Amino acid sequence: MITQIDNPILEIHDLIVSYDQSPVLWNVDLSLPSGKLIGILGPNGAGKSTLIKAIMGLVTPSGGYVKIFDKTLEQVRSKISYVPQRESVDWNFPASVLDVVMMGTYGKLGLFKRPGKKEKEIALSCLDQVGMMSFVNRQISELSGGQQQRVFIARALAQEADLYLMDEPFAGVDMSTETAIFNLLKEMTAKGKTVIVVHHDIHSAMNYFDWIIMLNLHLVASGPTDEVISEELLRKTYGGKLNLLTKVTDLIKQKDFNPLKN
Amino acid sequence: MMTFDQNAFLIIFTASLIAISCGLLGVFMMLRKMSMTGDAISHAVLPGIVIGFFISGSQRGLEVIIGAGILGILATLVIDWLRKKARVQLDASIGITFTLLFAIGIILINLLAYKVDLDQECVLYGEIAYLPIDLWISDSGFNFGPRITYLAILNVTLVGAFITLLFKELTLTSFDENFSTVMGLPSKGVNLALMSMVSYTTVSSFEAVGAILVVALLVVPPSTAFLWTKKLMPLIKLTCGLGIFIAISGYYLAYIVDSSIAGMMVAVSGILFLLSVLIKGKKPNFTWELPWRKSRLALEDKQL
Amino acid sequence: MEDFLYFFTFQDSSIAFVVIGITLLGLGSAYVGTYSFLDKKALLGDAISHAVLPGICLGFILAGEKNPIYIVSGAFLSGALATFLTSWIRSNTKLSEDAIIASILSIFFGFGVVLLTVIQKSGNPEMAGLNQFIFGNAIAILEEDLYIYGGLAVLIIITLTLFQKEFSMLVFNPDFGRAVGYPMGLIRLIFNVLMILAVVIGIQAIGVVLMAALLITPGAAARFWTDRLHKLLIIAGLFSVISGIIGTYISFVLPQMPTGPWVVVCLSLLALISFLFAPKKGVLSRTIARQSYLKKTNRDHLLKALHHGLENGKKYLSIEEIYESFPYQISKIKQSIDDLIKSGLITKNQKLIILTDEGKSEAKRIVRLHRLWELYLNEYMNIAPDHVHDTAEKLEHILTPEVEALLEKRLNFPKLDPHQENIPRDYDDL
Numbered sequence: 002m003i004t005q006i007d008n009p010i011l012e013i014h015d016l017i018v019s020y021d022q023s024p025v026l027w028n029v030d031l032s033l034p035s036g037k038l039i040g041i042l043g044p045n046g047a048g049k050s051t052l053i054k055a056i057m058g059l060v061t062p063s064g065g066y067v068k069i070f071d072k073t074l075e076q077v078r079s080k081i082s083y084v085p086q087r088e089s090v091d092w093n094f095p096a097s098v099l100d101v102v103m104m105g106t107y108g109k110l111g112l113f114k115r116p117g118k119k120e121k122e123i124a125l126s127c128l129d130q131v132g133m134m135s136f137v138n139r140q141i142s143e144l145s146g147g148q149q150q151r152v153f154i155a156r157a158l159a160q161e162a163d164l165y166l167m168d169e170p171f172a173g174v175d176m177s178t179e180t181a182i183f184n185l186l187k188e189m190t191a192k193g194k195t196v197i198v199v200h201h202d203i204h205s206a207m208n209y210f211d212w213i214i215m216l217n218l219h220l221v222a223s224g225p226t227d228e229v230i231s232e233e234l235l236r237k238t239y240g241g242k243l244n245l246l247t248k249v250t251d252l253i254k255q256k257d258f259n260p261l262k263n
Numbered sequence: 264m265m266t267f268d269q270n271a272f273l274i275i276f277t278a279s280l281i282a283i284s285c286g287l288l289g290v291f292m293m294l295r296k297m298s299m300t301g302d303a304i305s306h307a308v309l310p311g312i313v314i315g316f317f318i319s320g321s322q323r324g325l326e327v328i329i330g331a332g333i334l335g336i337l338a339t340l341v342i343d344w345l346r347k348k349a350r351v352q353l354d355a356s357i358g359i360t361f362t363l364l365f366a367i368g369i370i371l372i373n374l375l376a377y378k379v380d381l382d383q384e385c386v387l388y389g390e391i392a393y394l395p396i397d398l399w400i401s402d403s404g405f406n407f408g409p410r411i412t413y414l415a416i417l418n419v420t421l422v423g424a425f426i427t428l429l430f431k432e433l434t435l436t437s438f439d440e441n442f443s444t445v446m447g448l449p450s451k452g453v454n455l456a457l458m459s460m461v462s463y464t465t466v467s468s469f470e471a472v473g474a475i476l477v478v479a480l481l482v483v484p485p486s487t488a489f490l491w492t493k494k495l496m497p498l499i500k501l502t503c504g505l506g507i508f509i510a511i512s513g514y515y516l517a518y519i520v521d522s523s524i525a526g527m528m529v530a531v532s533g534i535l536f537l538l539s540v541l542i543k544g545k546k547p548n549f550t551w552e553l554p555w556r557k558s559r560l561a562l563e564d565k566q567l
Numbered sequence: 568m569e570d571f572l573y574f575f576t577f578q579d580s581s582i583a584f585v586v587i588g589i590t591l592l593g594l595g596s597a598y599v600g601t602y603s604f605l606d607k608k609a610l611l612g613d614a615i616s617h618a619v620l621p622g623i624c625l626g627f628i629l630a631g632e633k634n635p636i637y638i639v640s641g642a643f644l645s646g647a648l649a650t651f652l653t654s655w656i657r658s659n660t661k662l663s664e665d666a667i668i669a670s671i672l673s674i675f676f677g678f679g680v681v682l683l684t685v686i687q688k689s690g691n692p693e694m695a696g697l698n699q700f701i702f703g704n705a706i707a708i709l710e711e712d713l714y715i716y717g718g719l720a721v722l723i724i725i726t727l728t729l730f731q732k733e734f735s736m737l738v739f740n741p742d743f744g745r746a747v748g749y750p751m752g753l754i755r756l757i758f759n760v761l762m763i764l765a766v767v768i769g770i771q772a773i774g775v776v777l778m779a780a781l782l783i784t785p786g787a788a789a790r791f792w793t794d795r796l797h798k799l800l801i802i803a804g805l806f807s808v809i810s811g812i813i814g815t816y817i818s819f820v821l822p823q824m825p826t827g828p829w830v831v832v833c834l835s836l837l838a839l840i841s842f843l844f845a846p847k848k849g850v851l852s853r854t855i856a857r858q859s860y861l862k863k864t865n866r867d868h869l870l871k872a873l874h875h876g877l878e879n880g881k882k883y884l885s886i887e888e889i890y891e892s893f894p895y896q897i898s899k900i901k902q903s904i905d906d907l908i909k910s911g912l913i914t915k916n917q918k919l920i921i922l923t924d925e926g927k928s929e930a931k932r933i934v935r936l937h938r939l940w941e942l943y944l945n946e947y948m949n950i951a952p953d954h955v956h957d958t959a960e961k962l963e964h965i966l967t968p969e970v971e972a973l974l975e976k977r978l979n980f981p982k983l984d985p986h987q988e989n990i991p992r993d994y995d996d997l
Contacts, residue, residue: 003949015954028950028958057445064957083445090439093661094294095495104435108446113428140493142661160446219948243947245973252965256860257853261961298669299610306776349842349850354609355787362780363835366828373824476680479673486666523684529677536670537652544659 002234003031004224008071010035010164010195011056016065017261018048018055023254024063024261025051027219027246033212035163038190039197040210044239047216049199050086053166057083063261069164079108082162084153086169087146098136098144098152102128105159127158132181147178154182165189165196172201183209203235218246273409275514278528280415281468282506284422285480288461290502291426293485294437295457299354302478303361304458305465307338309368312466317375328466335462338364339455411471418467425460429453434495472525479529480506487536490543505535582819588713589815591720592768593781593807598727599765600782601789601803602758606738609783610665614672615766616778618649620679623700624686633697635715639767646763649675676775703774703827704818716768723761727800734758735796772811774827780834781807788838791845810834864964866903867933868893870912873922874930874991883921931991932971937963938984939974945985946978952985
């Protein structure tokens, strides 16, 4: 059940991505509409984070390509924003909430330039949008999980992009933060932004997202939520790994090099 | 008795500058969790120093810095090759590379002893006490003053400029490298630049404080400062302040105890560090627990 | 040459002692170090080596001479203090592991240097021997030293051997060990003690700064030759002993050279040889494996081309036709043709290439694997027919008969692939 779009904001063509010599994503082929809130679902190890990282250029695919706004990543970096997983940084780092959010403006500044008044205003406005204004000068080591997540999102907002990729922004976050974040994402899509979110919970996914991608080492489904949430597709996604795929992956791992690479 | 004299001032001034250069770079090494790499680089540059000395004869100059710079980059490349192509684990790659390079350096010092007047101990812990005698005299006979002081001034200026110009890049890549790559910032380039600055600073400072003790100045003041503040600018300022204090007390204590100035500087930094842990640590009074009763604590299996 | 004979025939008993000493030292360090390496805590050994220096100096100061008992005790206490402080700082502050280790390393070393210069200035003639602790001087190992250091080395080797199970659990699976009731904290403590002892005796030969090499390099090198723990330890020990003896020999022949650096150079050379030439894991072996795999893929592609010819009614292909199908790869084609003729899968008749019966069977097999995999990608992974070819092209060379059987069963012995092409079976006749 894969719906393709004409004039997609994001096009993934025949993407094969390997991690540590073995393939994690097989021939993913999809296109996504703009202005929608899109969720990526799948079991642990299904390749969800890997897909995001491949789109962002953090991992190099073994085959296939990604096109954003019908261009390559290099051409449109300033229009893309990234919210990594919360555990990917050390929150003991000596920085204040404002410092971290201002980092979102660095991309547009260029080398050697210092952030100034304009950048600070952008950062403050983004903090306001996520409801963290009272924490402006707080050290990030003193924040709760939900607050950290909001700071990361504010940082992404400060990039002032059109496409947002978020890796598990709802993980380990309390109910009120989750609702607040969701409402914010909805506002963003209402303004025409596209937001792609890696998510872990099927039930909330059904209520949050306009469009859902389901992964299980390969693309199981991609389409509008009501068309994609079906028992059969959920079973294909969460019902365990394809046995043959696992065997072939083992064969590939035994070789010291990746036969799928060119 | 100790009186203020020009020599003392020069030595303390130079030592402070070195401490500041190392401290500034060390803050970022610590934040990137690369303190041990800093240790490795300061060992690895030794052959470069020796070859530089050898080529330049008795004139210690640019060749030494260039030699060390090349070695610093070489070490980084070798570690990278071991990790990626040979598939050796990271800590072993670092350990094997720097010990090999340092060993080659020591062998070279011995082999080339007839032309290179370095000696092993000097390389290890330097001798800043000789600083006032080692003068930079130009061809026309004008006495500029102690050579090492000028090197230190140049070093701290370049380090200062580096940190200032690339401040936001250094901060961002230290906090969240993936995010900075995605934004298009040259993360790998920033890293390489930092490693190069550390190599350069090591070499520039080794005559005064020794290659090994540069590590102490790279690592200990920032760690100490980190116990007192969690804000970046105060962290940097405190590190520099500690550096100056260490230089001053190191000098006078070495005079009293009659030992190497550099060694005393490290000893002072150590005392400050341990005191800070005592004062600022979670539990100011430690309790001695028998190892087999610690089964409840999750930290246990991470113990040494 | 006479030096060589003199050295290795142990005519001088002091040399014999040195060699025995180095052997025991090397074994002890290699054993402890290998466990440390497997624990991914290799640089900890580096920290401990630097940290024992003040203890050595204190021992010397108290004894007034190079008394091994004082020195070992001093070094041990110093090392233990460093280890304890590292633990303590880790549990009481938010400093990262590497910062703590690097700090302790340099602070203790600094204290050591202070004490060393104090000793130097005191003018004690015994002090000359102390320098060997920084750079190593195996030749200076005396008979009385040997009993203590040798004894400790034997202690380390015996403990590690007797309790191999416990220590492997510490390194590979501490949670499991704890769950089944092993006293992991105690085992960890004993391991630390052994490590400190190994360092204390090792630095005689190799010096404080380079000691890390004696711990890390043998294990890292041995790792490339085997996956089994006991073989790993033996090979690591062997590398260590060989390097130790060669280093000592060089020290003997060139007395102004310290031993340490030469041992390290030798170890690193052995390591480099291991990294490059070890079977299976070495860089060279992997390159050869990759080349032979690429050659196989070339041969497979040629067989497939011949098979496609057959499907289109051509009983044979001329060499020109083959060159045209694979432009820019003429030398590779020539190689493939030669290999295939040798294995009896094709024959060459003037300018024509023909599949033998065996060749036909093998060609069918490869084409079958290709098309089966395409079908699998298409049916089970929703991949469009025009996207399955590339992946199948790459994987057809590694799919085993077992996987083939599974594919057949899963796909229900299909007749056609996603491009409506026939899936060839052995009983088909072309």
